[in-house]
Amino acid sequence: MPISRIAIGTTEEATHPSALKAALAEFICTFIFVFAGQGSGMAYSKMTSGGAATPTGLIMAALAHAFALFVAVSVGANISGGHVNPAVTFGAFVGGNITLLRGVLYWVAQLLGSTAACLLLHFATGGLETGTFGLSSGVGVWEALVLEAVMTFGLVYTVYATAVDPRRGSLGAIAPIAIGFIVGANILVGGAFDGASMNPAVSFGPALVSWSWTHQWVYWLGPLSGGALAGLVYEIFFICSTHEQLASADY
Template sequence: MVKIALGSLGDSFSVGSIKSYVSEFIATLVFVFAGVGSAIAYNKLTSDAALDPPGLVAVAVAHAFALFVGVSIAANISGGHLNPAVTLGLAIGGSITILTGLFYWIAQCLGSIVACLLLKFVTGGLSIPTHGVGDGVSAFAGLVTEIIITFGLVYTVYATAADPKKGSIGIIAPIAIGFIVGANILAAGPFSGGSMNPARSFGPAVASGDFSEIWIYWIGPLIGGALAGLVYGEVFIGSHAPVPTSDDYA
């Protein structure tokens, strides 16, 4: 049975936990800077704000590469979440406490905001692209799409990196996580924007001041992540040991 652990302030402010927050901040900053930067760069090179097929591929590949790197550099410190939906899914499955997970969210969102503000500065004030549903796509359809693709992402995280019944499969985990994000952007980019990550959407919204559809990119990914945690936790993990009261939440 899946068990959710609330946690304590002592554990959440331990040296190991603080190192995890810093790791999540840096890794999310690296990921968002490359991901959002790829969209800005493509728009500048083509003088076209529309996401055409080559642009979609370029952005998907950039996100896949950047997430692979981000997860790899943070995996041994914080677990390499880089995403509030991943953190929630792992909390549902008992891999991280709720309280520590909330501080992960803060670190991830701050990393995304700083990355977007840095992009705005280094590009001379170019506009920061935000996530939004495609033309002819309803908000509800976009929401459902984000639920589905985030489910796929968090399920992949569980299957490759967070299943306590198996040993580490090393470099395959961040590769698989990067690949599923890239594939989902190719599939869903023209429809929902292919976010799968509330922090990834929140940073550009803050930097641009456009929060018009941000709710889609919080509610959808969080539902998808929670469902993946429930399904994998109940069906494939089953029983598990409670979250240990240690400094390591990876």
């Protein structure tokens, strides 16, 4: 069972040069992803003079995030595994594939990467506000919570199936593009309702820079619960419980 493999880890592991390099890779990957994804939204707002969201804008956001995540996961895969998302890291931890201390190190790097990207976007665009996540009219917090949990479940399940599963074989080669595709598809589904974050770091950076924390808890609890459930379901039902813990570069 995955619960038997959950480990806290040691300070030596968390401070080992390989762990610090992995954290740096997570910082850079998350920076790349948020800069492109958040920047596309700011560019759209600039071109439309802050007008109302349109289907074109939603498609633009989906494509930008899908392409950026494909690149971010690809460039980080051989160093940190290319998590780029605290929910993915949490799903890996619950499944017994990463220690708690290393996971916390990844979380810190991901949140800092997102914040740095938003700060630089704010500066480089002449002070434009970063776009924070919020609920559309008629969407309650519990509906948004379910949306975020379900969409993140699909994302982390895809990560497990294409990148974590020891039997993935050649399927691992397309893991980054599959992960990018599911995020782009989910944005087309949930973008009009709650922005479709699926990633606490993506929500945190803009909220911190703009200092707007409305419903921020939804964008943490939803993705983390969906990611944890996906990790448990895939580990329990589809991965042999006796397989060895994966090396850090294998997820």
